[in-house]
Amino acid sequence: MSEKQLSKLFGLENSHQIDVYIEQDGYRAVKKALSELTPETILDLVKAANLRGRGGAGFPAGIKWGFVPKGVDKPKYLCVNADEGEPGTIKDRYLMTNVPHLLLEGIIITCYCVGIHVAYIYIRGEYEMVAQRLEQAIAEAHAQGYLGNNILESGFDLEVYVHRGAGAYICGEETALLESLEGKRGNPRLKPPFPASIGLFQCPTVINNVETLANVPSIILKGAGWFCQQGLPKDGGTRLFGVSGMVQKPGVYELPTGSNLRDLIFQHAGGMKEGKRLKAVIPGGMSSPVLKADEIDIPLDGDSLMEAKSMLGSGAVIVIDEETSMLDVLKIITDFYSHESCGQCTPCRVGNPWIRKIVHRLCQGIGGPDDIDNVRRLADNIMGKTLCPLGDAAAMPILSLTEKFREELITSLNERRQES
């Protein structure tokens, strides 16, 4: 049935080097695309494959590329989102470290399809070694004629540049990323206009996550039907799940979209650590609403998690055990979003720090159940009222956690009051 496409070469020695990569059938997809396929065919293929974005929002990639207007005389850009800021997310680092050329292949084909001649990889500032690998891979690809002018004699030109971020989570939000890339403060832009029409330097721009693009070569080589079979008809391919927390074998696992969350934790990741019992799972990065232990028999795809009022997000599965206090989890969540709010819009700028102050107080045993209600009320006043999705990303986990673990929060609060 399903094969590993993305992580196939993980662990192979020097898989990041172009010779090793080519030995393993690398760059065949680029050759095929540039010599046999037209941009229109590629667009149809990617649409038919139902490749959904792996960065968090799950938007179909083919449809996004189709939004780029044709026949405008401005340059167009591809921005690869390698900011990987969502807490718990580690997959893009694995991809870029092990198979940077797979990403480059995806970039080349995407740019060929959309008519783009300049691509930027915006990479998380802390990923210094990974950025060096990318630079090296780009140099190798240049030397072998996969980048630069007239790639493989096809007449198609492309340059790829690596740009390192400076450590702000918000710069992973696509429009803040564009601002940052332009050299400005990383504040999200008001939409519309959308980046597909007015993006980087006011030009049409496609923004995709690293993993999304890394899926493109196999669609070219094996077809849309095959890709859909790897996952679900409406949500094709495999996904890299980054499992962290109280499991035996934390790490990155490539599974078909739609695999069961319980299996991921208890089979692939080896189950809970010795003597620990499962309490809760955050299934798609910190922004996604938490699932209780009895809610994890669920297929890991966007629609199923949405039905369970959560999100597949970036596929970062955070496993929480019985001994971890949900009040502490709440504190970690609200610390993070207060710190990372860009400060541009009122509800997020003031609401998150306000919630944080209350939660910190509760952690010291000061306050009562009313405070939890007030936290919920404030999160509700943030939800749906902010300029960018960070507001919702902060409110959703807070709302779900305070709903599902209200009793536990009150118990912890009372215990801490007695201790202090």
Added chain:
Amino acid sequence: MVKIRIDDRELEVQEGITIFNAASEAGIPIPHFCYHPAFVPEGTCRMCLVEIEGVPKLELACSTVVRDGMIVSTQSDRVRDGRKGVLEFLLAEHPLDCPICDQAGDCKLQDYYEDYGLYESQFSEVKDKHDKKVDLGKHLIHDQERCVLCRRCVRFLCEVTGTEDLGVFERGSHTEVNLYLDNQVDNNYSGNLAQICPVGAITDKDFRFQTRSWFLEEAESICPLCSRGCSIQIGYHPGFSRFSLPKRVYRIRAKTNETVNGYWICDLGRYGYRYLDENRATNLKARDSQSRIQWDAAVTLLSEKIKRLYYMKRTSRITVILNSALTNEELYLAGKIFQKDLTDVNIFFADAAPESGDDVLLTSERTPNRRGALELGFDLKPVDMDILSSQTDLVIIFGTHILETHSLSDLSNAMENIPAKFVLAPHTSDLDPMVDMVLPSTHIAEKAGSLTNIDGLVQSFQSALHPLGESQAEWQVLVDLGKELAINFKFYGQFSNPKNINREMGKEVPFFGK
């Protein structure tokens, strides 16, 4: 045009405009902080939330463009709750120091709290501390605790002056507006920041702690300090004379005028208001008389002296020094009397000297009606000192600008032997001891009329303030003089206000008849 509905109102509005603008045109208020018509909407304060039928989330009025058939609600419970939530956030960390805030009474936070808030505070944490007194430059102080981070000030300095002195620093609850490095906001438009700040975060050093905004009344006028002709709003204390307050005028602010100054005025016009009340000539003064003289006696005396020269056919020995801070109507009357009725009077102009302008509003002509004087046929000749000293038997000097271009000794030497000398000016000056009679006049804010700006736009205005003391508008003095001279009595007899002078002027000078 598209058809939309806002609340119960069916509207037909221009395609492509925002809900906010459609609502404003229809007089439906939408609360807002970051939106300002001079700038592209940024959608950050989130106060302008409205509900659109068929759209699940509340949307922003300031940035959402109307669509045909759109049904918008600005007052539904959801909208009111949404706005209340945003306002609660804005006020949570706010210092609530309204009792000592200059903006109180004029503040959007206060207004909207009346409309949408009125809740019990649920904030029981310790408030964040920020700097309450950042010196931004010559005219401004910034209170970071009151700031709602609407970025109006930042955008103004990027888009209007291009000086980019302010920026947004830090993020989350630490976000603040501050100066870049050791910049200062000291351009000629800085005062606009205090005016466009929707709260009391940027205050004007000149106005700080001087009065409460609710004691002031506001009246419109035109700034006379250059030839742009910006619309201004004068904030004055109506009880000034009754309560012997230290000041009458407390501030001048820009009045929106799309065709001339948009939303701004320059600092020269904003802070130059002291000329309104300082060194004012408020009483008639005659050199040889201890007793007080009245206006009619003074005008009669002046006219007798003129008539004597007229009967002797010696009007060429009369010199009149006008200026282009006079209104079109006044210059028209002066032309009528001194050029047409009395024929060969010497007419000169003494104006404030030109200085360099800029490419925002300020022009190099530091006088408001040069263009009007030109259109009325004056050639704006500067004062000829030879004529003044040796060919003049009677001089009338309008205003005091001549002191800026001529030294006091030159002037007193030149005027020494002139038998009859009059000054008609709003201010006392060193001219006063040199002349026989000082007649107190008014400036633009205290009279009605019209001015022609540098682009040839004729703007009429009403009087904003009462003339101080005995001062009288020049047009009134000229009408009275015209009547007294009785050369053409009927003509001057028809004028009781600048409006009817203007009508007559329009008949005679086609430029003003348009």
